[in-house]
Amino acid sequence: MSTSRRGFLKGILGTGAAGAAATALPGCAPDIDPAPVTDVSASDVGVVDLLVSRYPDLEREGGAITVRVDGETTPLLVTHTGGSExxxxxxxxxxAACPLGFDGREVVCPCHLSKFNPVDGAVTQRPATVGLRKFTSRFNTGTQVLTIDLRAGEGGFPSAVDGEVRLPFAQFPKLKDNGSVVEGVPGGYGKRIFVFRLQDGSLSAVDSVCTHNFCEVSSRPEQLDLICYCHDSTFSAQGEVTARPATRPLKKFTVTETADAVVVSNVR
Ligand code: FES
Ligand code: FES
Structure with missing residues (x-):
């Protein structure tokens, strides 16, 4: 592996994870590098504007860059899939949380050659089994600015208003059932949250950012817990670590209920 790629991995992943990625690389004979990195800042409301002409690796069709946003845990892979797309x-x-590249048609992982659809992040080749998180963006053909909204929510899921997400029982009847979980991305927050109704009837709400290396955790409704498929850390419904390598709990939210809704607070 070249010195520059090792340096890249250290820069984006930190020394430990870079070492793991580095040992995986030679045997796989990867023919693609992670997309080059650029550092940017977001506005107060979580919007990033990229003037595409400033980034030659993004300006060309089939190109891509990795964008690290100041204060955000998840680096972004921005791809130019064709024309103004x-x-x-x-x-x-x-x-396993390696940084990704783009071969002009598919998103490719240099570590073990998983592939993903660049449009929706779906897995097109294993060993990865979970798709990539997609962020909302729009390209202005007049100004040539690509605007990325880091706080956009998921359609059909309530937004956070003053840090509060209200989940009406009429819309989320599962939240009345013991042993259930509801999940979604609130607008204004931009990250997935999980709300559990535990077997004893109590409620718990936690964030989706894995505390090991910032992958997104997934819920396991049968076990009523959470797993991070990057390195198989697991967490209880209350966010406590139940299997390493993660050592710190997930971010927890305050959760209460009224006669007609569950209310999750401090979602910011
Ligand atoms: S880290 Fe193994 S395929 Fe990406
Ligand atoms: S990122 Fe490593 S276990 Fe989640």
Missing amino acids: YSVLSALCTH
Whole structure:
């Protein structure tokens, strides 16, 4: 592996994870590098504007860059899929958190050659089994600015208003059932949250950012817990670590209920 690629991995992943990625690389004979990195800042409301002409690796069709946003845990893979079409996905592979590249047609992981659809982040080749998180973006053909909204929510899921997400029982009847979980991305927050109704009837709400290396955790409704497929850390419904390598709990939210809704607070 070249010195520059090792340096890249250290820069984006930190020394420990870079070492793991580095040992995986030679045997796989990867023919693609992670997309080059650029550092940017977001506005107060979580919007990033990229003037595409400033980034030659993004300006050309089939090109891509990795964008690290000041204060954000998840690096972004921004790809130019053709014409005025761009897409923005998480830049960390869901198999073992290696930084991703783009071969002009598919998103490719140099570590073990998982592949993903650049438009929706779906897995097209294993070993990864979980798709990449997709971010909302729009390209202005007049100004040539690509705008990325880091706080956009998921359609059909309530937004955070003053840090509060209100989940009406009429819309989320599962939240009345013991042993259930509801999940979604609130607008204004931009990250997935999980709300559990535990077997004893109590409620718990936690964030989706894995505390090991910032992959997105997934819920396991049968076990009523959470797993990070990047390195198989697991967490209880209350966010406590139940299997390493993660050592710190997930971010927890305050959760209460009224006669007609569950209310999650401090979602900011
Ligand atoms: S880290 Fe293994 S395929 Fe990406
Ligand atoms: S990122 Fe490593 S276990 Fe989650």
